[in-house]
Amino acid sequence: MLAKTYGSAVYGVDAHIITIEVNVSTGTKFFMVGLPDSAVKESEHRVESAxxxxxxxxxxxxxxxxxAPADIKKEGSSYDLPIAIGIxxxxxxxxxxxxxxxLIMGELALDGSIRPIKGALPIAIEARKKGFKGLILPKENASEAAIVDNLQVLGADNLLQAVRHLTGFELIEPLEYDTRDMFQTHINEYEADFANVQGQENIKRSLEIAAAGGHNVIMIGPPGAGKTMLAKRLPSILPPLSLQESLETTKIHSVAGHLKEHASLIASRPFRAPHHTISDVALVGGGGIPQPGEISLANNGVLFLDELPEFKRAVLEVMRQPLEERKVTISRAKISIDFPANFMLIASMNPCPCGYYNHPEKECVCAPGVVQKYxxxxxxxxxxxxxxxxxxxPVSFDQLSADRKTESSEEIRKRVIEARLIQEERFKDQPEIYNNAMMNSQMVKSMCQINQAGKALLKTAMEKLGLSARAYDRILKVSRTIADLAGKEDIQIEHLAEAIQYRSLDRDGWAS
Structure with missing residues (x-):
């Protein structure tokens, strides 16, 4: 007798329907075909025990x-439940x-209980798209899949519960969520707040500019100056995730298996801080069947690289293309997958190996030329x-011990949101561009016009400070963001002057 059940395979951040055909006939052997990997083949023993x-x-x-289809490799243990039902x-x-x-998915334990799977959200989205009435999956994944409307999401604890629902003996109550209400309830939940930071007003200002324009930042300073502490607070001043951004972020974390049990939507911007020993594959993604890396897990959020020079050169260089294209393409012999990688890069580093070059109080002990080499x-x-x-x-003792109130993240975020709204209007005819950092050279020329006084200042800065040619567009982009924060339509000379000071590493002889 022949029976069909339906499961799903996840490639990248999208799911594909897999038809599971089971035929029981005369004979004594068990055969599994359709390009299964070892974990799928081993399901025979888990299913038999369950x-x-x-x-x-x-x-x-x-x-x-x-x-089926037989030409797509099937990976993992999540086909156990549909295979058992089919048998x-x-x-x-x-x-x-x-x-x-x-559509049925779930890994079976030997006693028949159902264990969680990866990629429940993209699987649910594909199930609705293909017109399935319901999705049966582990109870731990039901909250995540219930985000999708017009689909009965049925969380089962064990094989018997799933069977009783399918045969009509004891129905499982579908899980439903009011997505928008749940999204608004958990929005912008951050423990770290700029209200707890004493001093460092200039760094707060630069991070506010970065958040307002989506700019990447590198902080350079001695140990203990507060670089990591400030970077961790950056997500708290970024604009709230839109519902679409939240769904995209949740899909990526679901595919990677990083969602907690019974989790649903990710409503806060992610903050990823990989260690400097990370490999290039772990950073950008990869594997036999490609999985998202840290830059994709930071999508719509912040990627923080602490002690930047300590990362392997090859690891840092693989980020160059994703930083430009806002996505990463992983290519294999039989498959090519795009992962979103629209993140803000925040890096920090010491100015030299000992950490005290340019320190106001401590003396650098590095040999001549070592600073530049570093x-x-x-x-x-x-x-x-x-x-x-x-x-x-470093922050002085007087600043640390001062008993004065500093601006909270919420106050800074309001200004950032206002600046982003200005940019949203500016780029309304460019759907793929929505902040100043994403402008190309042609757009910079048309949208970052400066007057003659501004041109003279920029020319003088490049000549006197020895700024490199690559600093030109960056200065104009940042000055455009500073003008947006000030609510000014035109870039004024004070906006340009402030932007110029944020190119210290471009100056000739900075480390001489």
Whole structure:
């Protein structure tokens, strides 16, 4: 007897329907075909134990399980549940007339309980798109999948519960969520706040500019100056995630298996801070069947690289293309997958190996030339993609002990949101561009006009400070953002002057 169930395979951040055909006929062997990996092949033993533990039996006949389409590699243990249901239906142990209305996914334990899977959200989106009535999956993943409307999301604890629902003996109550209400309830939940930061007003200002224009930032300063502490507070002043951004971010974390049990939408911008020993594959993504890396997990949020020169040169260089294109393409012999990588890069570094070059109180003990050699660990093309270079100096005792109220993240965020709204109006005819940092050279020329006094200032700065040619566009982009924060339609000379000071690493002889 032949039976069909339906599952799903996730490639990139999208799901594809997999048809699971089970045929039970005369014979004694079990065959699984359709390009399964080892974890899928091992399902025979998990399924057999789960069936026996729940009062069913594994057919002592020839059982053929085909996972179609046969040219797509099937990976993981999440096909256990649909295979078990298919075997029960094909061997006439259960009668399910509407089996084709359900998409079923879940890993079986030996006792028949169902374990969580990866990628529940993209699977639910694909199930709705293909017209399935319901999605049966582990209960731990139900909250995540219930974000999708017009689909019955049924969270099952074990095989028997799923079978009883399909046969009509005991229905599982579909899980439903008011997505917008849930999204607004958990929006912008951050523990770190700029209200707790004493001093460092110039760094707060630079991070506000970065948040307002979507600019990348590198902070350079001695140990203990507060670089990491300030970077961790950046997400708290970024604009709230839109519902679309939240769905996109949740899909990526779902595919990577980073969502907590019973989690639903990610409503706060992600903050990823990988260690400097990370590999290039872990950073940008990859694997036999490509999985998202740290730059994709930071999508719509912040990627923080602490101690930038300590990262391997090859690891840093693979970020150059994603920083420009806002996505990363992972290509393999049989598949090519795009992962979103629209993140803000925040980097920090010491000015030299000992950490005290240019320190106001402590003396640098590095040998001549060592400082420049240390800075050269970060390539020019990578620095070219970082708009703001900020020098961080230690906070004095008087500033630390001062009993005065500082601006909270909420107050700063209001100004950032107002600046982003101006940019949203500016780029309304450019759907792929929505902040100043994403402007190309042609757009910079048309949207960052400066008067003769501004041109004279910029020319003088480039000549006197020895600024590199690559600093030109970056200065104009940042000055455009500063003007937006000030609510000015035109870039004025004070906006340009402030932007120029954020190019310290471009200055000739900075480390001489």
């Amino acid at each position: 069936l026996k533990q729940n009062g069913f039996s594994m057919p002592r006949q020839k059982v053929i399980v085909n996972l 029960l239906a094909a061997s006439a142990q259960i009668d399910v007339p509407n089996l084709e209305e359900y 800075l050269n660990k970060v390539s020019g093309p990578l620095l070219d993609r970082i708009d703001l270079h900020v020098e961080v100096t």
